[in-house]
Amino acid sequence: MDETGLFEPFDRMLADLFSSATVRQIEQGAPDAAIWNSLDASGFLDALVCAARGGANLSFAAVLPLFLALGRRAVPLPVGETMIARALLAQAGREYPHGPILLGVASLTLPGAEHAESILAADSGRLNLQRRDGDEAASAAIGLSIGLSDDMLSRKAQAGAMEADGAGSMAPAAALLYAALIVGAGEAVLAMSVDYALQRIQFGKPIARQQALQQNLAVASEHVVAARMACETAVRHGGWPSPLTAASAKLIAARAATVVTRIAHGLHGAIGISGEHDLNLFTRRIHAWRLAGGAENYWAGRIGREILADVRPTLDLVREEMFS
Amino acid sequence: MFSSFALSDIPEADEALRARARDLAAQAVANMPMDRRARSWMGFDAEFSRRLGHAGLIGLTLPEDYGGGGRGPFARFVIVEELLSAGAPVAAHWIAERQSAPLLLKFGTEAQRRKYIPGICRGELFFCIGMSEPNAGSDLASVRSRAEPIGKGWRLNGQKIWTTNATYSDYMIALVRTSGTPDDRHNGLSQLIVDLRLPGVVIRPIRDLAGDEHFAEVFFDNVELDSSALIGEEGKGWQQVVAELAFERSGPERIYSSLLLLDGWRQHVRKSGRTDEATARTLGSLVARFASLRAMSLACTAQLAAGESPVVEASMVKDLGTAFEQDIPRIVGDDLACHPEEAVDPDLCRTLAYIEMICPSFSLRGGTREILRGIIARGMGLR
Numbered sequence: 144m145d146e147t148g149l150f151e152p153f154d155r156m157l158a159d160l161f162s163s164a165t166v167r168q169i170e171q172g173a174p175d176a177a178i179w180n181s182l183d184a185s186g187f188l189d190a191l192v193c194a195a196r197g198g199a200n201l202s203f204a205a206v207l208p209l210f211l212a213l214g215r216r217a218v219p220l221p222v223g224e225t226m227i228a229r230a231l232l233a234q235a236g237r238e239y240p241h242g243p244i245l246l247g248v249a250s251l252t253l254p255g256a257e258h259a260e261s262i263l264a265a266d267s268g269r270l271n272l273q274r275r276d277g278d279e280a281a282s283a284a285i286g287l288s289i290g291l292s293d294d295m296l297s298r299k300a301q302a303g304a305m306e307a308d309g310a311g312s313m314a315p316a317a318a319l320l321y322a323a324l325i326v327g328a329g330e331a332v333l334a335m336s337v338d339y340a341l342q343r344i345q346f347g348k349p350i351a352r353q354q355a356l357q358q359n360l361a362v363a364s365e366h367v368v369a370a371r372m373a374c375e376t377a378v379r380h381g382g383w384p385s386p387l388t389a390a391s392a393k394l395i396a397a398r399a400a401t402v403v404t405r406i407a408h409g410l411h412g413a414i415g416i417s418g419e420h421d422l423n424l425f426t427r428r429i430h431a432w433r434l435a436g437g438a439e440n441y442w443a444g445r446i447g448r449e450i451l452a453d454v455r456p457t458l459d460l461v462r463e464e465m466f467s
Numbered sequence: 468m469f470s471s472f473a474l475s476d477i478p479e480a481d482e483a484l485r486a487r488a489r490d491l492a493a494q495a496v497a498n499m500p501m502d503r504r505a506r507s508w509m510g511f512d513a514e515f516s517r518r519l520g521h522a523g524l525i526g527l528t529l530p531e532d533y534g535g536g537g538r539g540p541f542a543r544f545v546i547v548e549e550l551l552s553a554g555a556p557v558a559a560h561w562i563a564e565r566q567s568a569p570l571l572l573k574f575g576t577e578a579q580r581r582k583y584i585p586g587i588c589r590g591e592l593f594f595c596i597g598m599s600e601p602n603a604g605s606d607l608a609s610v611r612s613r614a615e616p617i618g619k620g621w622r623l624n625g626q627k628i629w630t631t632n633a634t635y636s637d638y639m640i641a642l643v644r645t646s647g648t649p650d651d652r653h654n655g656l657s658q659l660i661v662d663l664r665l666p667g668v669v670i671r672p673i674r675d676l677a678g679d680e681h682f683a684e685v686f687f688d689n690v691e692l693d694s695s696a697l698i699g700e701e702g703k704g705w706q707q708v709v710a711e712l713a714f715e716r717s718g719p720e721r722i723y724s725s726l727l728l729l730d731g732w733r734q735h736v737r738k739s740g741r742t743d744e745a746t747a748r749t750l751g752s753l754v755a756r757f758a759s760l761r762a763m764s765l766a767c768t769a770q771l772a773a774g775e776s777p778v779v780e781a782s783m784v785k786d787l788g789t790a791f792e793q794d795i796p797r798i799v800g801d802d803l804a805c806h807p808e809e810a811v812d813p814d815l816c817r818t819l820a821y822i823e824m825i826c827p828s829f830s831l832r833g834g835t836r837e838i839l840r841g842i843i844a845r846g847m848g849l850r
């Protein structure tokens with residue numbers, strides 16, 4: 144899976160930088176600048192940047208494991224977003240800042256917005272990097288730390304102004320990123336669930352022995368694996384994900400999001416509802432990433448409109464548009 | 468979790484087989500109404516199987532030495548998805564190719580391989596699976612059919628049920644008790660090849676809820692088999708059956724059963740000139756689900772190609788795949804019912820009615836949903 148040998152060092156770095164205590168601290172307020180500086184210095188933020196601009200020029204296929212790792216570690220900063228933004232800017236021959244960059248796709252919520260220094264929008268195909276002042280950044284604390292609030296809904300108009308419809312590569316890349324983050328976090332949630340089920344004793348035996356619970360977890364894992372496969376489909380040719388494959392990845396991941404979070408919370412019982420428990424570090428993010436840049440129906444509509452008039456049988460359509 | 472399960476491309480040489488399979492499938496279904504095509508791997512057509520066999524499209528994973536194609540699982544993947552998505556009547560050779568021949572290759576004697584596999588690859592020898600009995604469904608180890616050793620062979624008594632294609636098949640590979648008692652569970656079971664023309668074999672077709680007769684009851688009354696009927700080792704039938712079920716479950720066939728209905732509905736939607744958002748979403752969601760399942764199925768095939776036995780992963784594909792296959796009639800029916808103003812081709816209506824009736828069987832045959840989820844849970848370390 145880790146053909147480039149990058150996953151290990153990247154994941155180790157994330158483990159060092161983002162303990163659950165640190166994730167909580169970051170959620171409480173501004174992150175320690177040293178964290179971002181370490182990320183920036185690691186070179187990983189330039190993973191997708193072309194070699195001519197000093198980047199690692201990695202393919203999306205090579206970067207997918209890194210995106211998954213970001214989800215698995217519940218990373219609260221827009222790391223993947225910044226990787227994509229830098230690549231887009233470099234490709235356009237533009238300079239980019241060192242700080243965290245958000246992707247300004249049309250969205251109800253933009254996770255990590257409270258920590259972003261700038262936002263990259265694509266106005267009618269033109270990239271537009273806007274710096275955000277402190278106040279605005281603070282007011283953009285969306286979704287994650289405060290839940291689905293009015294604040295979050297009010298973001299819709301603002302994000303809409305940064306409508307990225309015409310932006311060839313940005314929306315699909317963002318969709319793939321959010322899908323991968325859901326998968327990574329979903330994998331973490333599954334692993335936590337299995338551990339907990341084996342430990343928690345009720346009726347004199349581990350709850351893992353209960354068939355109902357085994358069956359639920361089997362279903363949850365099927366959905367997470369399906370979502371990972373959809374992500375792998377979108378990156379399988381190394382290039383930037385096509386609109387159709389990225390849409391499909393996000394749709395399948397968004398479906399998985401609700402299945403895995405509901406089942407995992409059910410299995411954890413009340414302890415999973417307590418704020419102290421780490422489960423919510425993942426499930427809150429999964430929900431935010433599901434909505435970010437459009438959930439199931441948004442992408443289903445996009446795919447459907449694209450292929451409504453297509454006369455090819457479904458197998459040919461899917462093979463030719465998504466697997467070739 | 469499941470990190471070795473990764474998407475893989477189809478090798479070009481295998482992809483190159485697609486056109487031939489497609490042509491033959493298209494010829495076979497040219498005059499068939501959609502609801503007949505929707506029967507696909509329940510549609511029996513010996514002539515078609517023979518044609519496929521002679522075109523070299525059966526037994527692609529089997530060694531050339533036994534008449535096979537000497538290729539890998541991806542070759543079979545390509546053929547299977549072409550045949551199933553066209554709704555070609557593949558039932559005659561289906562089981563023999565998918566599991567009987569690989570089973571014989573793995574556990575059979577050289578004489579057994581020579582006797583059966585070439586005929587299977589030619590599309591001329593048909594097999595059925597004799598596992599289930601009236602009191603042994605999911606709990607397969609409780610089979611009671613029994614073969615007693617007599618002289619140099621066996622005397623078989625008992626009954627099988629739900630045996631797909633028993634009526635048309637030449638042979639059954641039966642799981643029976645050859646030693647011990649039902650309390651010995653997994654020990655003392657063996658697999659025997661039963662020639663279905665032998666005296667003492669009685670086959671009674673069972674009509675299904677759609678009026679078809681694809682499965683049957685099979686009775687054995689003092690059927691005498693010679694020693695060459697035994698596959699593998701006496702008493703080790705359980706381990707062999709587990710391997711056979713892995714062949715059965717890991718193919719790509721668990722996601723295509725309702726694809727014709729999806730294609731028919733898409734055609735209807737196009738003809739009706741629909742451009743509304745609800746239709747687009749319905750379509751987009753189904754197509755994305757299909758694509759993700761195909762990716763999972765390819766990942767399974769890659770594991771097979773690497774010599775692994777993806778039992779857990781195949782169970783995931785089958786469980787999620789059959790849910791998709793069962794959702795299609797529900798969703799298509801709901802959609803068409805939203806549009807009473809549209810004229811719907813009777814062929815599409817019949818196909819919908821048929822799939823809606825038969826689709827519960829998709830998550831029964833080859834192991835029920837609950838049993839598969841149990842296998843996955845074991846793979847996750849929960850049991």
Ligand SMILES: Cc1cc2nc3c(=O)[nH]c(=O)nc-3n(C[C@H](O)[C@H](O)[C@H](O)COP(=O)(O)OP(=O)(O)OC[C@H]3O[C@@H](n4cnc5c(N)ncnc54)[C@H](O)[C@@H]3O)c2cc1C
Pocket residue numbers: 595596597598599600603604605606628629630631632682828831832833834835836837838
């Ligand atoms: C179309 C079709 C074709 C078939 N073809 C063949 C064939 O060719 N050869 C052959 O041998 N068989 C065949 N079968 C039989 C098939 O393998 C069985 O139907 C299947 O194994 C289930 O057995 P059963 O029907 O006896 O149901 P049961 O085992 O009685 O199960 C009934 C219900 O109880 C549930 N259940 C049972 N045990 C458990 C458990 N431990 N935990 C939770 N739930 C449980 C099941 O999931 C199911 O929902 C076919 C079936 C169909 C529908």
